[in-house]
Amino acid sequence: MISRRGVIKNCLASLVAVKVPTSAFSANNVSRYRIIAQKSEHQFYEGANLSDLFLYNGSSPGPLIVENKGNILEVEFLNLLDEPSSIHWHGIKNLNDMDGVPGLTQAPVEPGETFTYRFPLNDAGTFWYHSHSQAWNQVARGLCGPLIVLEDESSMSDRDLIIAVDDWLLDENEQIHTASLGSLHDWSHGGRLGNFLTINGKSAPEIKIPKSGKVHLRFLNFANARVMQFELNDRLPMRIVALDGAPCDPFMRQRLTLAPAQRVDVQIDDVSFVRELFEVSTGEEYGAATFVPNEVNQKPNALPRFVLPTNNMLKMDNAEVINIHMQGGAMGNLSSAIFEGEQKSLRELARSEKKLWAFNGEIGGYDLTLAEVDLGKTVVLRVWNDTRWQHGMHLHGHHFWVKSKEFGDEANLVLRDTYLMQPGEHAELVFEANNPGSWLFHCHMLEHHVSGMGGIITVG
Ligand code: C2O
Ligand code: CU
Numbered sequence: 079m080i081s082r083r084g085v086i087k088n089c090l091a092s093l094v095a096v097k098v099p100t101s102a103f104s105a106n107n108v109s110r111y112r113i114i115a116q117k118s119e120h121q122f123y124e125g126a127n128l129s130d131l132f133l134y135n136g137s138s139p140g141p142l143i144v145e146n147k148g149n150i151l152e153v154e155f156l157n158l159l160d161e162p163s164s165i166h167w168h169g170i171k172n173l174n175d176m177d178g179v180p181g182l183t184q185a186p187v188e189p190g191e192t193f194t195y196r197f198p199l200n201d202a203g204t205f206w207y208h209s210h211s212q213a214w215n216q217v218a219r220g221l222c223g224p225l226i227v228l229e230d231e232s233s234m235s236d237r238d239l240i241i242a243v244d245d246w247l248l249d250e251n252e253q254i255h256t257a258s259l260g261s262l263h264d265w266s267h268g269g270r271l272g273n274f275l276t277i278n279g280k281s282a283p284e285i286k287i288p289k290s291g292k293v294h295l296r297f298l299n300f301a302n303a304r305v306m307q308f309e310l311n312d313r314l315p316m317r318i319v320a321l322d323g324a325p326c327d328p329f330m331r332q333r334l335t336l337a338p339a340q341r342v343d344v345q346i347d348d349v350s351f352v353r354e355l356f357e358v359s360t361g362e363e364y365g366a367a368t369f370v371p372n373e374v375n376q377k378p379n380a381l382p383r384f385v386l387p388t389n390n391m392l393k394m395d396n397a398e399v400i401n402i403h404m405q406g407g408a409m410g411n412l413s414s415a416i417f418e419g420e421q422k423s424l425r426e427l428a429r430s431e432k433k434l435w436a437f438n439g440e441i442g443g444y445d446l447t448l449a450e451v452d453l454g455k456t457v458v459l460r461v462w463n464d465t466r467w468q469h470g471m472h473l474h475g476h477h478f479w480v481k482s483k484e485f486g487d488e489a490n491l492v493l494r495d496t497y498l499m500q501p502g503e504h505a506e507l508v509f510e511a512n513n514p515g516s517w518l519f520h521c522h523m524l525e526h527h528v529s530g531m532g533g534i535i536t537v538g
Contacts, residue, residue: 108150111143113165115209115221116158122274123281126252132159132209132219138279139242139300140207140223144234147202147227153195155187159216162186165195166210167225168339168472169323169495173197174515177474178210182444182516182534186211202229202384203323204296204341206242214302214524215259218247218270222300227323229383236374237293238382239285241355243308243336243366244300245272266408266434268467269303269338269523275357277367285355289371291378293349294319299336303523305468305498307359308334308366310352316344318485324477324493325384333358335484337470337498339522345381392479392510397456400449402519404499406435406530409466415530417441435465435521435530446533448519451511453538459507459519463499469526471507472496473535475517478509496522514538 118133134140145151157163164187166178176197180186187193205225209216224242226234247255247270264270277283287293295316299306310316313332320326320343334342346352355367405412406424414423415436427433433441440446451457459478463469472495480497481489499505520532 129253169205265525265529269525286372288374311354441530442532448533470522478507511537
C-alpha cells in the first residue's frame with residue numbers, strides 16, 4: 079500500500095523522493111519535492127525474481143504527492159536513466175513550459191540532468207504524473223505516480239483512499255516482459271496489455287477501510303493501454319462525484335470504466351458492506367483487492383470537499399469547430415497517409431516507420447498542427463473514431479465538456495481530460511481555449527500515440 083498521508087513512506091530506496099525542506103526564504107505556499115527517475119530492481123510479488131524497472135524514487139507507483147489547492151508545486155527532477163526523460167503532470171491545466179512534453183514544451187531532460195518543474199495548483203482533484211518521453215516504454219516500466227490536490231483539508235483523511243491500478247506484462251520468470259516492448263502487433267491493435275494487475279503497486283492487496291460511515295475512493299488507471307472495469311462485491315452502487323479530477327453532478331453506477339489515464343472519484347455512504355473489488359473487463363470477476371475494516375479517527379462523514387465547476391455555460395456562438403477523423407490500425411480503412419510531407423502506403427509506413435494511425439489522412443506527431451485558435455475562443459473538437467479500436471483521447475492543458483457514453487448508453491455531460499471513444503463513435507469535445515501554448519491532443523493508449531495518434535493544438 080502506498081502511504082495515504084503526506085509523502086512517500088514506502089520508498090524502497092531510502093534517500094529518495096522526499097519533500098525537500100523548504101528554505102526559510104521561500105514563500106510558505108511553495109512545496110518542494112525531489113523526484114529521481116532511475117533504474118530500480120523490483121519484485122512483483124514475494125518469491126518472484128527481480129525485474130529491472132524504471133521507477134520514481136525507487137517506488138512503484140511513484141511517490142504520492144498530496145498538496146493543497148493554491149500551493150505552488152516545485153519538483154526538482156533528476157534523470158538518472160541512460161536515456162532522456164521528462165515529467166508530464168496529467169490533468170493539471172499547466173503553464174505550457176511546465177507541461178513536460180520534450181520536443182514541444184521543453185528540451186528532453188538528458189541523463190544526469192536536472193529540470194525544475196514549478197507551477198501553481200489551481201484546481202483540487204485526482205491527478206497523476208508520468209514520463210512523457212518514450213512513454214510507451216518508460217511508463218510501461220513504471221514511471222508514473224499519483225498527485226492529489228485537496229480543496230481545503232490539511233491532509234488526506236482516512237476516509238479518502240487511493241486505488242491506483244496498473245497492469246504489467248510478466249514473463250514466465252515473473253519478470254517484466256521487455257522483449258515485447260515496441261511490438262508492432264500491440265501498436266496496431268489494442269496496445270500493450272498486461273497479465274498482472276496491481277493496485278497501489280501490489281497484486282490483490284488488502285486495503286484498510288473505515289468500519290462504517292462514508293468513504294471516498296480515488297481510482298486512477300496507470301496502464302499503458304488496458305481499459306479497466308471495476309465492481310464492488312454485490313454490485314454495491316457507487317456515487318461518481320468527479321472524473322479526471324473535475325467534480326461532476328453526482329450519478330450512481332455499479333460498474334466503473336477507466337480508460338488509461340482516466341480517474342474516477344466515487345463516494346459510498348455506508349462502507350460497512352464493502353468487502354471486495356473486482357476487475358471485470360474480461361467478462362470474469364478478477365479479485366483485484368480486498369477491503370479490511372479498520373478503526374479510524376475521522377467523523378463518519380468527513381469526506382474531501384469538492385466544488386462543482388461554475389462556468390458550465392460555454393459561449394457557443396462563433397465556436398471554432400475542428401474536425402478530426404481518426405483512422406488506421408489493424409482491420410482499418412486507411413490505405414495510405416501523409417508522413418513527413420509524402421503520401422505513403424500504410425503497409426510501407428508500418429514496415430519502415432512503425433506508423434499506423436492518422437488524423438485527417440496525416441500521420442500524427444509534434445509537427446502535425448490540428449488547429450491554431452485564439453485565446454478565449456470556444457473550441458469544438460468534432461472527433462470521429464473511424465477505426466476498429468477503442469481510444470482514450472487526451473487533451474493537454476485543458477479539460478473539455480463531452481456527452482459521455484462511458485458509463486452506459488445514457489449520455490452524461492461531464493468535464494474530462496481523457497475521453498474513451500468506442501469504435502465508430504462520433505464525439506464533440508468542447509473547451510474554452512483559455513490556456514496559451516502548444517498542447518498535445520493524443521490517444522493515451524501509449525502504443526497508439528507513438529505510432530501516429532497525436533497532434534498539436536496551439537492556443538494564443
Ligand atoms: Cu498523460 Cu500526453 O499524457
Ligand atoms: Cu488509441
